Amino acid sequence: MSTTTIEQAPAVALPPTSTFFQRFCRNRTAMVSAIILAIIVLAAIFAPYIAPHDPAKSSLRAILKPPGAVYWLGSDDLGRDVASRLIFASRLSLVASVQAVAIALVIGLPLGLIAGYVGGWIDTIISRFNDALMSFPALILAVVIVGLMGPSLSNAMTAIGLVYAPRIMRVVRGSTLSVREEVYIRAARAMGCGDIRIIALHVLPNVMGPLVVQATVLMGQALLAEAGLSFLGLGAQPPLASWGAMLGTAFPYMQQSPVPTIASGVVISVTVLCFNLIGDGIRDSVGRMRRAGD
Amino acid sequence: MDPLLSLKDLTVQFPSTHGLLTVVDKVSFDVGRNEVVCVVGESGSGKSVTMQAAVGLVQTKGGRVTGGSVRFDGQELVGMKNRHLNRIRGNDIGFIFQEPMSSLNPAYTVGEQIAEVVRRHRGVSRAEAWKRAVEMLERVHIATAAARAHDYPHQFSGGMRQRVMIAMAIACDPKLLIADEPSTALDVTIQARILQLIKELQTASGMSVLFITHDLGVVAEIADRVVVMYGAQVVEEAGVDALFATPRHPYTTGLLRAMPQVALERGEDPVAIPGTVAQAHAWPAGCRFNPRCEFREDGPCTTGQVQLVRDDHGLVRCIRADALRTRLTQAVAA
Numbered sequence: 001m002s003t004t005t006i007e008q009a010p011a012v013a014l015p016p017t018s019t020f021f022q023r024f025c026r027n028r029t030a031m032v033s034a035i036i037l038a039i040i041v042l043a044a045i046f047a048p049y050i051a052p053h054d055p056a057k058s059s060l061r062a063i064l065k066p067p068g069a070v071y072w073l074g075s076d077d078l079g080r081d082v083a084s085r086l087i088f089a090s091r092l093s094l095v096a097s098v099q100a101v102a103i104a105l106v107i108g109l110p111l112g113l114i115a116g117y118v119g120g121w122i123d124t125i126i127s128r129f130n131d132a133l134m135s136f137p138a139l140i141l142a143v144v145i146v147g148l149m150g151p152s153l154s155n156a157m158t159a160i161g162l163v164y165a166p167r168i169m170r171v172v173r174g175s176t177l178s179v180r181e182e183v184y185i186r187a188a189r190a191m192g193c194g195d196i197r198i199i200a201l202h203v204l205p206n207v208m209g210p211l212v213v214q215a216t217v218l219m220g221q222a223l224l225a226e227a228g229l230s231f232l233g234l235g236a237q238p239p240l241a242s243w244g245a246m247l248g249t250a251f252p253y254m255q256q257s258p259v260p261t262i263a264s265g266v267v268i269s270v271t272v273l274c275f276n277l278i279g280d281g282i283r284d285s286v287g288r289m290r291r292a293g294d
Numbered sequence: 295m296d297p298l299l300s301l302k303d304l305t306v307q308f309p310s311t312h313g314l315l316t317v318v319d320k321v322s323f324d325v326g327r328n329e330v331v332c333v334v335g336e337s338g339s340g341k342s343v344t345m346q347a348a349v350g351l352v353q354t355k356g357g358r359v360t361g362g363s364v365r366f367d368g369q370e371l372v373g374m375k376n377r378h379l380n381r382i383r384g385n386d387i388g389f390i391f392q393e394p395m396s397s398l399n400p401a402y403t404v405g406e407q408i409a410e411v412v413r414r415h416r417g418v419s420r421a422e423a424w425k426r427a428v429e430m431l432e433r434v435h436i437a438t439a440a441a442r443a444h445d446y447p448h449q450f451s452g453g454m455r456q457r458v459m460i461a462m463a464i465a466c467d468p469k470l471l472i473a474d475e476p477s478t479a480l481d482v483t484i485q486a487r488i489l490q491l492i493k494e495l496q497t498a499s500g501m502s503v504l505f506i507t508h509d510l511g512v513v514a515e516i517a518d519r520v521v522v523m524y525g526a527q528v529v530e531e532a533g534v535d536a537l538f539a540t541p542r543h544p545y546t547t548g549l550l551r552a553m554p555q556v557a558l559e560r561g562e563d564p565v566a567i568p569g570t571v572a573q574a575h576a577w578p579a580g581c582r583f584n585p586r587c588e589f590r591e592d593g594p595c596t597t598g599q600v601q602l603v604r605d606d607h608g609l610v611r612c613i614r615a616d617a618l619r620t621r622l623t624q625a626v627a628a
Contacts, residue, residue: 183397189351190391191411191462192384194376201410205401 023285030281033274040271044090053081055088056239064257074259076250082260085241086267092242093226093271096157096235100222101215103161108168109211113199115169116176127173130166138163139228146234153226153242156235160225164218171214175207182206209286213279220275227268243268296368297324298502299348299470303362304372306340306347308355312575318344319526320362325470330496330503332513332534334549335523338571341506342392344523345472349387350379367469385415388463392475394456398447404431404458405443408465415466430461434491453484457491464495471496474506489515510553514538522546525572525582532608540623542610544587550626560627581613589618 025031043050052072059079067074072083115126133141138160145159179185180203188202227244229235231251236242243264250260306318318340325331333341346352348364350371364371367386371379383389391397399407408427412418418426424443431439434457447455456476463471473492477485493516496503507513513520513534520537522530522545530543541547548567550556557564569586572578578585580596587595594613602611612618 183391183393184399186351187389187391187397187459187462188399190349190383190389192380192382192414194380197414202399202401206399208401 020285024281027281027284029277030284033277033281036270037274037278040090040267040274041094043087044094047087047091051081051084051087053084055080055084055241057081064253066257067259073263074257076246076257076260077253082246082250082263085246086243086263089241089243089246090267092153092236092240093223093244093268096153096226096242097219097222099154100157100160100164100226101218103158104164104168104218104222105215107162107165109172111165112169112172113176113203113207116173117180117195117199117203119177119180123173126169130169133163133166134170136163139225142225142229143232143234146229151234151237153230153236153240156229157222157226160222160229163225164222167218168211168214171210172207175210176203179203179206209282213283213286216275216279216282220272220279223268223275224272243271296365298327298329298367299325299504300365301344301348301362302365304344304347304359304364305361306343306352306357307360308352308357308574310575315574317357317526317574318347321523321526321528322362323521323528323531325502325504327469327502328496328500330493330505330516330518331521332505332507332517332519333521333523334507334510334513336508336571338574339523340526341523342474345474345504345506349383349389349472350374350376381415384411384463384468385466386469388466388468388471390456390459390463390471390473390476392478394452394459394476394479397459398455400447403444403446404450408443408458408462411462412465426465427461430465431458433464433495434458434461436461453480453488456480456484456488460488460491460495464499464501467499468501470502470504472504472506475508476505477512478507478509485512486515492516510538510549511555514555522549525577526574527582527611528602528609529583529611530609536607538626540607540619541626542605542607542615542619542622543583543612544589544618544622545583547622547625548586556626581611589614589621 057080059075062071062075062079064077065071065075071081073086074082076082076085111126115123141163142156142159145162146156149155149159185198185202188198193202226235226242227247230242230244231248233248236245238245247261247264247268250264254261301324302322303320304318304322305316305320307314307316321340321344323331333344335341343352343357347357347359348371352359359372362372366382371382398404402410405424405427408430409420409423412423412426413420416423428440428443431443436442436454436457447458450458460476471492476492477488480488489512492503503516505512505516517534519533520531521528522543524545530537530541530546532542537546538550541550545567551565552567554564567586572582572585578596580598581587581600584590584595590596591614600611600613602609603615
C-alpha cells in the first residue's frame with residue numbers, strides 16, 4: 001500500500017456551526033476593506049482633531065501649492081489645505097450616503113415586504129411602478145429631481161434615495177416571496193400569529209441577509225452618485241466640501257496642480273471599493289454553512 | 295357532554311384552471327374530549343386540507359370554506375375573524391406539521407420560538423416565558439433542555455426538531471392538538487418515539503388529539519376512533535378495534551391489506567390498491583372509489599351518489615356494505 005496520508009482539512013477551515021462574524025473575519029479582502037472603512041469613518045468623526053488646518057480658511061499666499069510638509073496634499077485654488085478639506089469632506093460624503101440609503105430603505109423595505117407577502121394586485125401595482133422607476137438611468141433621474149427641488153446636498157441625496165428605493169424593494173420582495181412559502185410561516189400562523197406579527201418577527205429576520213448586502217453595495221453607489229452630482233454642482237454647495245465637490249473644484253486646475261484632483265478621486269474610489277468588497281464579504285458569510293470548497 | 299371539536303358538512307373549494315375544485319366535500323365528524331381521532335387517507339384525499347380549513351388556515355393558499363360549520367368548545371370557527379382565531383390557534387388548539395426540518399424559523403433559537411408563543415398567548419414576562427420554554431423542552435424529553443434552548447434549529451436533528459415543534463404546540467396547554475402527519479418525514483425508530491411522546495402527553499394532560507396520517511400502523515398504535523377519507527369525502531368511521539377487525543368499506547380493506555404487518559400475519563405479501571386517487575376535477579360518477587374497487591358492481595356503484603350510512607359498526611359510504619360484510623372481514627382476517 002502506498003503511504004498516502006489522508007489529507008487533513010486545512011487548519012483554517014471553520015466548523016459548519018461557525019458564526020457569521022467568524023466567517024467574515026476569515027475573509028481577508030472584506031476584513032481589510034472593513035478596516036480601511038473604519039479608519040475613514042474614524043477620521044470623519046474626529047476630523048477637528050486630525051485635520052492639520054482649518055478646512056475653510058483660505059490663504060492668498062498659498063494658492064495651488066504642491067504637497068509638502070505644511071500642506072500634505074497641496075492647497076487648492078483658494079489656498080485651502082486639501083488634506084484637511086478631504087478629511088472634513090468625508091463627513092459630508094458619508095452622511096450623504098447614509099441618508100440616501102436610509103431613504104431607500106424606508107421606502108423600499110416596507111413596500112418590498114408588502115408586495116412579497118400580500119401578493120396579488122397589490123404586488124402587481126407596486127412591482128410595475130418599480131419596474132418603471134428602474135428603467136430610468138439612476139443619475140439622470142436624480143438630476144431631474146434635483147432640478148425640480150433645487151440644488152443642495154440634502155435634496156440630491158433624497159433624490160438618490162428615491163431612485164435606489166426600487167432596488168431595495170426588489171431584493172426584499174424576492175426574498176419575502178420565498179420566505180412566505182416556508183413551513184415556519186404557516187406554523188407561525190397556526191400558533192396564532194397575525195400578519196403584521198408574522199412580517200415583523202418571522203419574515204424580516206429572514207430577508208435581512210440579502211438586504212444588508214444590497215444596502216452595503218448601495219452605500220458605495222450612493223457615494224459615487226453623490227460625487228457625480230456634486231461634481232456637476234448639484235450636490236454640496238460651497239463653502240461646504242464633499243469629495244465629489246472637491247473633485248469638481250480641483251479638476252479645472254489639474255494642469256497646474258494634479259494632486260488634489262487625484263487625491264479626491266482616489267479617496268472616492270477606495271471608499272466605494274471598500275463598500276463593494278464588504279458587501280461581497282457579507283454575501284459570502286451570511287449562509288448558515290460555508291459552501292464546500294469555499 | 296358536547297364533543298370538543300365538531301365538523302359538520304365542512305366543504306372547502308379551491309379555484310383552479312378546471313374551475314372551482316371541491317377538495318373537502320361535506321365532511322362531518324367529531325372529536326370528543328380526551329379522545330384520539332385519526333384521519334386516514336391517501337395523499338390527495340383531502341385530509342390535511344380538512345384540518346387546515348377547520349382552524350382557518352386555507353385562505354392563504356387560495357382556498358375557501360364554502361359551507362358547513364366547525365364548532366370548537368362551543369364556538370363557531372367558520373367565519374370567525376382572524377383576530378379571534380389567532381387567540382384560539384396556538385392557545386386552545388396546537389398544530390404540528392409534517393415537515394420538522396422546515397417548520398422552525400432558522401432566525402431564532404428554539405427557546406425563543408417557544409417563549410414567543412407563550413408570551414403571545416399568556417402575556418407573561420420574558421423570563422417566565424423562557425422558563426416555560428425550558429420546561430416544555432424537558433417535557434418532550436430533550437436532554438440538557440436549559441442549554442439546548444439556546445441552540446438554533448439547524449443544530450437539531452429531524453426527530454429533535456419535531457420534539458421542539460410538539461413542545462411549541464403544547465406550550466399553552468391546548469385542549470386540542472392537531473398533528474398533520476408528524477412522524478411521516480422521520481426514521482421509523484424516531485417515528486415510534488414521537489408517537490409514544492404524543493400519546494404520553496395526551497394521557498398526562500387529557501387533551502384531545504386529532505391525528506392525520508396515511509399510516510395505519512400509526513393508527514393502530516394511538517387512535518381511539520378512525521375516520522377514513524377518500525376523494526374529499528368521509529368513507530368510513532369506526533372505533534379503532536372495529537375498523538381493524540371488521541372493515542366495512544373496500545377502501546379501508548385495501549389500506550389494511552397494503553399494510554406489511556397485516557399481510558405478514560396472513561402469510562401474504564402486502565397488496566397495493568390498484569390505480570391512484572382521481573383528481574378533484576374528475577371524480578367518477580357514483581362511488582368515488584369505484585374505478586379502483588375489486589367489488590364494484592356496474593350500475594349501483596357507478597351511478598348516482600353514495601350516502602354515508604350509520605350502522606352498528608359506525609359510518610360507511612358503500613352501497614354494497616352489507617353484501618360485502620363477510621368478504622371484507624375475511625380479506626384482512628389472519
